[in-house]
Amino acid sequence: AQSVTQPDIHITVSEGASLELRCNYSYGATPYLFWYVQSPGQGLQLLLKYFSGDTLVQGIKGFEAEFKRSQSSFNLRKPSVHWSDAAEYFCAVGGIGGNEKLTFGTGTRLTIIP
Amino acid sequence: DVKVTQSSRYLVKRTGEKVFLECVQDMDHENMFWYRQDPGLGLRLIYFSYDVKMKEKGDIPEGYSVSREKKERFSLILESASTNQTSMYLCASSSLSSGKPYNEQFFGPGTRLTVL
Numbered sequence: 001a002q003s004v005t006q007p008d009i010h011i012t013v014s015e016g017a018s019l020e021l022r023c024n025y026s027y028g029a030t031p032y033l034f035w036y037v038q039s040p041g042q043g044l045q046l047l048l049k050y051f052s053g054d055t056l057v058q059g060i061k062g063f064e065a066e067f068k069r070s071q072s073s074f075n076l077r078k079p080s081v082h083w084s085d086a087a088e089y090f091c092a093v094g095g096i097g098g099n100e101k102l103t104f105g106t107g108t109r110l111t112i113i114p
Numbered sequence: 115d116v117k118v119t120q121s122s123r124y125l126v127k128r129t130g131e132k133v134f135l136e137c138v139q140d141m142d143h144e145n146m147f148w149y150r151q152d153p154g155l156g157l158r159l160i161y162f163s164y165d166v167k168m169k170e171k172g173d174i175p176e177g178y179s180v181s182r183e184k185k186e187r188f189s190l191i192l193e194s195a196s197t198n199q200t201s202m203y204l205c206a207s208s209s210l211s212s213g214k215p216y217n218e219q220f221f222g223p224g225t226r227l228t229v230l
Contacts, residue, residue: 041223042223
């Protein structure tokens with residue numbers, strides 16, 4: 001069965017500092033990987049996705065993520081965070097067969113301090 | 115822009131009541147999903163639907179049912195609400211894969227349900 005682990009429940013960073021959010025997945029074949037962001041009181045918005053090809057993917061809002069098969073990881077990064085990046089971030093993995101089901105991690109809450 | 119709307123942002127119901135949560139999408143998407151979101155548990159799939167009148171169980175279907183009579187509308191039903199169903203409920207939709215392995219899921223703002 002597929003699964004996603006986000007080991008950090010809560011991360012606090014200073015505005016302007018770099019950010020890395022960790023995501024590890026378990027899946028038997030090539031995974032389809034996603035990062036979503038949820039701002040307070042909002043639904044989820046897709047930041048970026050990995051299907052195949054270049055292992056470094058660029059997303060919206062200046063985010064990027066790197067797929068590392070050997071480490072079963074898909075970590076999210078941003079070189080310089082802004083106060084508006086404060087939100088909850090979810091990593092998700094999709095299964096085979098194009099059945100559109102996603103398995104989500106438990107989320108990482110990001111707090112930005114001035 | 116794709117828009118997914120949910121009938122209520124906040125809902126308070128009593129134990130044993132029948133509860134309907136409505137979701138409507140305006141982009142003619144074939145796929146629709148219901149998730150519940152709980153602190154420390156992330157999002158868990160309750161039910162999903164690939165087409166009108168079709169439904170598939172997700173990971174936690176117990177205590178829930180769904181209805182999809184029209185393509186744009188997907189309803190989640192709690193036949194007899196219980197306190198352990200107090201949660202945030204999120205609806206999502208996506209179009210059918212057309213040569214792609216996956217299409218993006220678009221989410222509604224969520225309904226925070228409290229069962230007393």
